[in-house]
Amino acid sequence: MDQALFERVCARIDGFRDEVIELQRELVARPALHPDSGGVGEAAKAAFLRTYIAEHGLGTIDELPAPDPRAEGGTRPNLVVRHTGADGSKTVWFMAHMDVVPAEGQAGWEADPFTLRVEGDRLIGRGVEDNHQGMVASIMALRALIADLLTEAGATRGQVSHVGATGRGADLAVDADFIEDEVTNLLFPAWIAGILISGA
Numbered sequence: 001m002d003q004a005l006f007e008r009v010c011a012r013i014d015g016f017r018d019e020v021i022e023l024q025r026e027l028v029a030r031p032a033l034h035p036d037s038g039g040v041g042e043a044a045k046a047a048f049l050r051t052y053i054a055e056h057g058l059g060t061i062d063e064l065p066a067p068d069p070r071a072e073g074g075t076r077p078n079l080v081v082r083h084t085g086a087d088g089s090k091t092v093w094f095m096a097h098m099d100v101v102p103a104e105g106q107a108g109w110e111a112d113p114f115t116l117r118v119e120g121d122r123l124i125g126r127g128v129e130d131n132h133q134g135m136v137a138s139i140m141a142l143r144a145l146i147a148d149l150l151t152e153a154g155a156t157r158g159q160v161s162h163v164g165a166t167g168r169g170a171d172l173a174v175d176a177d178f179i180e181d182e183v184t185n186l187l188f189p190a191w192i193a194g195i196l197i198s199g200a
Contacts, residue, residue, distance in 0.1 A: 005148065012144040020136055021123065023052070025116040027132045028125035034099040041071030042098040046079060049098075049135075058142055059083035083146060094141065096134025100127035 026048055033039020050061060059082045065075035077098070103113035103126045111117060113126040 009144045009148045012148055013140055016140045016143070020140060021116070021118060023136050023139065024123050024125070024128055024132055026052075027135065028114055028116045028127055031114055031126070032099045033102055035068055035070035035076075037102050039099070039102075041068065041076045043072040043077060045098045046077035049079060052139075053079075053081050056143065058139070058146070081142075083142060094134075094138035096131045096138060098131075098135070100130065 027045060030045040030048060031039065032042040032045040035041055053059065053061060062080040062082070064078035064080065066078060067074065068076045103109060115125065116128070117124040
């Protein structure tokens with residue numbers, strides 16, 4: 001990417017400040033507690049993200065649910081959002097997880113942890129850093145790339161996808177074929193519970 005294009009993409013992302021805050025607000029309002037923490041999983045957050053992605057034309061969505069009888073609907077959602085350019089020979093992946101840790105019993109909360117508070121440039125709420133910042137940064141980067149790179153004449157190339165992945169250990173076996181066929185040079189952590197974007 002040349003310097004002028006890089007600066008244009010960065011400027012566009014800077015212009016997303018208010019949208020970043022509103023997206024964080026919506027995500028914080030959907031707790032998405034892991035079943036290991038007594039929650040029902042990420043179904044509500046995944047449903048919101050599906051709608052957001054569709055409304056903003058960010059790409060196609062593949063769903064790879066991981067069975068978990070403790071979760072709402074008996075599965076935990078895995079979303080793969082793809083935006084493909086004219087040349088799909090290269091792929092860049094961004095990954096983040098959707099679940100958050102419980103807020104109960106933790107000192108320091110001055111208000112409802114699932115209602116976003118904005119204090120200057122600080123966002124306060126359960127999950128804003130772990131790991132909404134990963135989801136929001138990926139989504140805003142994808143939006144900027146679509147606008148300034150992937151749709152630019154002569155520069156439309158690659159593939160952008162965002163995967164929301166949930167599960168631990170054997171649960172990931174449901175994705176084995178996808179991982180083998182689609183994901184190369186990508187190391188999965190021991191557990192993932194979120195959303196991924198890939199692009200170039």
